[in-house]
Amino acid sequence: MRIWSRLAAVVVLACDLHPGFAQGNKDEIDAHIQKAREAIAHHDLKTANDEYADALKLDPGNAEISAARGITLYALGRPAESISLLKSALAADPTSGEAETFLGLSLADLTQCKEAFPILKKKFTTQLEPKLRRLVGLSLLGCSSTTSDTDEAIDVGRQLKHLYPDDPDVLYHVAELYSALSKDTVNHLFTRHPDSFRVHELAGEALEAQNSTAQAVIEYRKALQLSPNAPHLHYRIGIILLEDKKNNQDDQALDEFKQEIKVNSGDAASEYQIGDILRTKNEWENASEHFTRALELDPVFVEAHLGLAKIDLSRHKGASAIQHLQTAIQLAPDDPRPHYSLMLAYRELGNVQQAEREMATVQDLNAKKQSEFNQSLHALLTGERKQP
Amino acid sequence: MPRGSRFLLWVGIAAVLSLAVSAVRVPAITDSKRTGPNSKVPDIGYHLTDVTTKAGLKFRNYFGGETSKKYILETTGSGVAFFDYDADGWPDIFLLNGSRLDGFLPRQDATNHLFHNNRDGTFSDVTKKAGLVLEGWGQGVCIGDIDNDGYEDLFLTYWGQNVLYHNNGNGTFTDVSQKSGVAGKSRRWGTGCAFLDFDRDGRLDLFVTNYIVFDPKTAPDPGANPYCVFLGISVNCGPRGSKGEAPILYHNNGDGTFADVSERSGVSRANERYGLGVLIGDFDNDGWPDIYIANDTTPSVLFHNNQDGTFTDIALIAGCAMDENGREQAGMGVTAGDYNCDGLLDIFKTNFSDEPPNLYRNLGRNQFTDDTFFAGTAVNRKWVGWGCGFFDPDDDGWLDIFYGNGHVYPELDRAALDITFKEPRAVLRNLRNGKFEDASALAGSAVTEPSLSRGIAFGDFDNDGDVDLIINNMNGPPSLLRTDRANGNHWIKLRLIGVKSNRSGIGARVRCTTGNHSQIDEVRSGGSYLSQNDLRLHFGLGSATRVDTLEIDWPSGSVDVLKDVPSDRILSVQEGSYPSLRNEILPRKRTKQ
Numbered sequence A: 001m002r003i004w005s006r007l008a009a010v011v012v013l014a015c016d017l018h019p020g021f022a023q024g025n026k027d028e029i030d031a032h033i034q035k036a037r038e039a040i041a042h043h044d045l046k047t048a049n050d051e052y053a054d055a056l057k058l059d060p061g062n063a064e065i066s067a068a069r070g071i072t073l074y075a076l077g078r079p080a081e082s083i084s085l086l087k088s089a090l091a092a093d094p095t096s097g098e099a100e101t102f103l104g105l106s107l108a109d110l111t112q113c114k115e116a117f118p119i120l121k122k123k124f125t126t127q128l129e130p131k132l133r134r135l136v137g138l139s140l141l142g143c144s145s146t147t148s149d150t151d152e153a154i155d156v157g158r159q160l161k162h163l164y165p166d167d168p169d170v171l172y173h174v175a176e177l178y179s180a181l182s183k184d185t186v187n188h189l190f191t192r193h194p195d196s197f198r199v200h201e202l203a204g205e206a207l208e209a210q211n212s213t214a215q216a217v218i219e220y221r222k223a224l225q226l227s228p229n230a231p232h233l234h235y236r237i238g239i240i241l242l243e244d245k246k247n248n249q250d251d252q253a254l255d256e257f258k259q260e261i262k263v264n265s266g267d268a269a270s271e272y273q274i275g276d277i278l279r280t281k282n283e284w285e286n287a288s289e290h291f292t293r294a295l296e297l298d299p300v301f302v303e304a305h306l307g308l309a310k311i312d313l314s315r316h317k318g319a320s321a322i323q324h325l326q327t328a329i330q331l332a333p334d335d336p337r338p339h340y341s342l343m344l345a346y347r348e349l350g351n352v353q354q355a356e357r358e359m360a361t362v363q364d365l366n367a368k369k370q371s372e373f374n375q376s377l378h379a380l381l382t383g384e385r386k387q388p
Numbered sequence B: 001m002p003r004g005s006r007f008l009l010w011v012g013i014a015a016v017l018s019l020a021v022s023a024v025r026v027p028a029i030t031d032s033k034r035t036g037p038n039s040k041v042p043d044i045g046y047h048l049t050d051v052t053t054k055a056g057l058k059f060r061n062y063f064g065g066e067t068s069k070k071y072i073l074e075t076t077g078s079g080v081a082f083f084d085y086d087a088d089g090w091p092d093i094f095l096l097n098g099s100r101l102d103g104f105l106p107r108q109d110a111t112n113h114l115f116h117n118n119r120d121g122t123f124s125d126v127t128k129k130a131g132l133v134l135e136g137w138g139q140g141v142c143i144g145d146i147d148n149d150g151y152e153d154l155f156l157t158y159w160g161q162n163v164l165y166h167n168n169g170n171g172t173f174t175d176v177s178q179k180s181g182v183a184g185k186s187r188r189w190g191t192g193c194a195f196l197d198f199d200r201d202g203r204l205d206l207f208v209t210n211y212i213v214f215d216p217k218t219a220p221d222p223g224a225n226p227y228c229v230f231l232g233i234s235v236n237c238g239p240r241g242s243k244g245e246a247p248i249l250y251h252n253n254g255d256g257t258f259a260d261v262s263e264r265s266g267v268s269r270a271n272e273r274y275g276l277g278v279l280i281g282d283f284d285n286d287g288w289p290d291i292y293i294a295n296d297t298t299p300s301v302l303f304h305n306n307q308d309g310t311f312t313d314i315a316l317i318a319g320c321a322m323d324e325n326g327r328e329q330a331g332m333g334v335t336a337g338d339y340n341c342d343g344l345l346d347i348f349k350t351n352f353s354d355e356p357p358n359l360y361r362n363l364g365r366n367q368f369t370d371d372t373f374f375a376g377t378a379v380n381r382k383w384v385g386w387g388c389g390f391f392d393p394d395d396d397g398w399l400d401i402f403y404g405n406g407h408v409y410p411e412l413d414r415a416a417l418d419i420t421f422k423e424p425r426a427v428l429r430n431l432r433n434g435k436f437e438d439a440s441a442l443a444g445s446a447v448t449e450p451s452l453s454r455g456i457a458f459g460d461f462d463n464d465g466d467v468d469l470i471i472n473n474m475n476g477p478p479s480l481l482r483t484d485r486a487n488g489n490h491w492i493k494l495r496l497i498g499v500k501s502n503r504s505g506i507g508a509r510v511r512c513t514t515g516n517h518s519q520i521d522e523v524r525s526g527g528s529y530l531s532q533n534d535l536r537l538h539f540g541l542g543s544a545t546r547v548d549t550l551e552i553d554w555p556s557g558s559v560d561v562l563k564d565v566p567s568d569r570i571l572s573v574q575e576g577s578y579p580s581l582r583n584e585i586l587p588r589k590r591t592k593q
Helices: A004-014 A023-042 A044-060 A063-076 A081-091 A097-109 A113-124 A130-146 A150-163 A168-192 A197-209 A213-226 A233-243 A250-263 A268-279 A284-297 A304-313 A318-331 A334-347 A353-380 B006-022 B410-414
Strands: B046-050 B080-081 B093-094 B113-117 B121-124 B137-144 B153-158 B163-167 B172-175 B189-194 B207-211 B247-250 B258-260 B273-282 B290-295 B299-305 B311-313 B331-336 B345-350 B358-364 B367-370 B385-391 B400-405 B427-428 B434-440 B453-459 B470-473 B481-487 B492-499 B510-516 B517-522 B538-543 B547-552 B559-566 B568-573
Touching: A023 A063, A044 A063, A063 A081, A063 A097, A081 A097, A097 A113, A097 A130, A113 A130, A130 A150, A130 A168, A150 A168, A168 A197, A197 A213, A197 A233, A197 A353, A213 A233, A233 A250, A233 A268, A268 A284, A268 A304, A284 B400, A304 A334, A318 A334, A334 A353, A353 B137, B080 B137, B080 B470, B093 B470, B207 B273, B273 B345, B311 B492, B311 B568, B345 B492, B385 B470, B400 B453, B470 B517, B492 B510, B492 B547, B510 B538, B517 B538, B547 B568, B559 B568
Parallel strands: B080 B453, B137 B189, B189 B273, B273 B331, B331 B385, B385 B453, B492 B568
Antiparallel strands: B046 B481, B080 B093, B093 B113, B113 B121, B137 B153, B153 B163, B153 B189, B163 B172, B189 B207, B207 B247, B247 B258, B273 B290, B290 B299, B290 B331, B299 B311, B331 B345, B345 B358, B345 B385, B358 B367, B385 B400, B400 B427, B427 B434, B453 B470, B470 B481, B492 B538, B510 B517, B510 B547, B547 B559
């Protein structure tokens, strides 16, 4: 966080002081202050620090010079040295807002959060310059995360995200906060309820996220042993079996989705999966019933509309397919799949012009998706947002 | 606040939980309903036996790194051909070889090899004698008699310049690449190839697919960007993100030279694709050869022959460019066959992992439907498919499917994933109702044993009336799989010799009818994955001991019809030997649509 480029503006602002100098050395002190300012303008913090140190030798009790040097030392990554200077500045002038702010930041950097927290919390709610406020907020978030007060941390994170919605540092630290909270919650669950099926459910999800699907199924089945009527577990197993084409387990997946519906009758996703498996088995009548049921449960289920359309296409009922596909397109205009099926439907009906139009749309949507990916890739590789 | 990434956090959570949950003593559930994938499959009537060693095929393919691969160049492997170079009626074998980024160790023999068929189940290496010693990044192979002298010539694609060998007819070959004008650029990545007579002038033209523009000096390293990461592992990059190269069509001038007609014919418009397998076939039964290209990561191409020297890509609207949801796939190998015996050539195409091979059923009128799931050919989503073919190993008169697999990332073996570098091959048995079932386990361990299959060619090397296979495995010895039939089914095989048509008979369509069962096939150069099948056509006849009719539609437009032909023999049919009245009363246009 103490990277000069990010801190420069903050330090320039913070060090823009007008101290009252000791009368006898005024010119000499003034010269040091001026050199320090010039050094800061040239991003030369080391020289600035030296100049402030020389000025302080001439006027040791000057609160503002102490504060300026303390801030400079903080920016140099030397918070331990800055603390004493900032404290003395505050002792001499308790109203020095900058000294207090950077004292809080320095303490937080040294993980002295107990002391830092109240300062940072107070400063974060005041009208600070936005860049400084961001810095204070990130330090405050770091400190709050070390305390047991998760509400406080979440609150700070939420405010930071609101104030700086596209800031990568803010997004990173808020993500870390949520990850840490998740981990704590998991540990809490395990410690307090080791016999709960939720432990296995969570383990299954973690394993699934790591592509260890066979292990994930074992955990989901353990969860079902403990709680046979728990929802979503059969569905998760079904999806894993369905995707594991290596072992051609569609029939087993079908059983799992059927069991899911027994314990979770309103699950449109399982109804859809049953429909799709039956469709690929050519059991169109049964498949239609399940797609229809999925749509009763969730009328905006695009894939279910698509499933019904595919059955119609298999039955050479192009006109009926078109109705479903037009609904699907209304729901998801940027999804190329319904457009592709619509192309097939128009082709079936001999409407070549419409078919070609839909095919062009599929190509446009695919190209758009590819272009977006290329832009992201370019940004990732070069740091530039747009390709030349 | 911990500074580790979210991924590591999840790993941590999983580790904690895996320790934690192991302490929870819950009895494991055994699934009594589980059955193996082939539990319902009856005896398939044949067995595939690996006879490579016994046959004396002393060859090893070298193709980039074995335990890691830095560039995509190291992943694509080489093709193979059943190739009767001496026209003695016994298919010989030609195997392409690759190279290594860092060169070869002493005694590593990285040349291509030609093996002569000794007619006793063994082969002799005649590479040097034939003048075919050549090293490099060998890719594809196709054959055709370019000068109609009775001997098949040999074309090879390379990352580098392509090579055309003229068959001298005395067991030797002459490199005529430069003289003929088909060598191409010094650094182009040629892949698939096929001879075809696209203008039906009696001389074989040449079609070549190209992959990507590749230069190791500028190619990104593994992990360099999201195109170089697979399941979280840093791997070689591409092809996505690379510049594609257009295919090339060469017209045979009839004087030993070829003219590049890519622009004029319109095939160069497919320039943003990554071409691999190429397949020639008359898909709309209009009598003119069309061209299908399996493109990696981009939509496939179907060049419809406009009958005037030009082609139009109709794959998108024809419904054979993408999957059933309009998603482009990473096509590798491709083959054609009339698996449902409706008189139309269907297409089977292998793809990258998570994209099961496509079975495009030909509906006629230049329309296809993706029947992959309906037909049950999506037996495994995780394999990366390569060489493939429709074939009839049990001679029941219905085409089955064989395809080879093998991933492109050796690094997978160092990660604890469900995906491995080597992968099994697959046999899909035709159930005669538009569906297939996985019969791999019953076909033998030569199928189920994991390997790194790439090019696959189909042909009857022992002339015993079935169809055998040769597989060029990446970084390993080849696999010669002999089909051993255990049923009493009958068969017939045809060697077609063109007179007015090209002498190889390439492009000729044969309809074989027994009772009310009709099969079709065409003599085809190239196909599968960068490979060449036996040019002879094979038809299984089931219990029929005679063929009612064999109708041969030659590219010239002439038709020969053989009637009441006894089974279980290899026939050589010269164009015009069995002229049909159809010749006089029917136009060239094929009738069934």
